[in-house]
Amino acid sequence: MNKSKSLLHHRVPLLSFTFSLPERSVIEQIRERGMRSAMMITTVNEAIQAEEAGINFLVAQGSDAGGHRGTYEIESNGQGELIGTMSLVPQVVDHVALPVVAAGGIMDGRGLVAALALGAQGAQLGTRFLLAEEADTHPVHRSALLRSTEQDTTITSAFSGRPARAIKNEYVREAANRALTPLPYPWQNEFTQRIRQIAAQQNDGRFMSLWSGQGLRMANKEQSAKEIIQEIIWQANNLLTAD
């Protein structure tokens, strides 16, 4: 709430929310100040709730996506909602009037064109940009991204208490094998922070959170963010103008 107050005060042009809808009063103030709001959603029902609450546009996160996703209610669904991007985006587009940005597994121009064909207005990429030269991604994380495949990720709550997609490592496997129940978010996040920090200092990928989506074989080179965007646009244009 304090974060929202400060962002409202500074009239930040766009506020993007995840994990749960902001209070109505916050959304009203965003609108009154001429700012915009985005909401991460993982189901049609979440999309409809966001639209009714007055959010300006949606990011539909399929289950392929790396890292955390915005499923509102995880108590009843420990892995978060698991609807793939290809299924989620057109159903959301069909049920709300808001612009939709597609997310999850979009790694290149083909993914962008597919997202547009499904009715999205744009695409949000996370995993591909973890390999951008400008990204603060740990070298151990970078090399894991470069050598892993679509079979190497899983959804785990063991790092933060909220489900998130990461490359399987010793910590993730051990947590699953022992069927440990994590503390609720954000306490588990606090609890594991020191482990992750020390692992990173020691270049020990076994205990780091190696966030990643499923499009891993397409994360195969390190480039500047500018090169990534130019390449994706070039590929998409080629596809859209092909005979």
Ligand SMILES: Cc1cc2nc3c(=O)[nH]c(=O)nc-3n(C[C@H](O)[C@H](O)[C@H](O)COP(=O)(O)O)c2cc1C
């Ligand atoms: C390192 C990392 C951290 C992320 N953290 C969050 C988060 O805290 N909340 C959220 O809604 N999405 C989070 N995401 C998901 C992204 O917002 C985005 O939807 C996703 O990366 C798109 O799928 P892709 O990774 O297949 O490109 C994260 C993604 C990555 C890669």
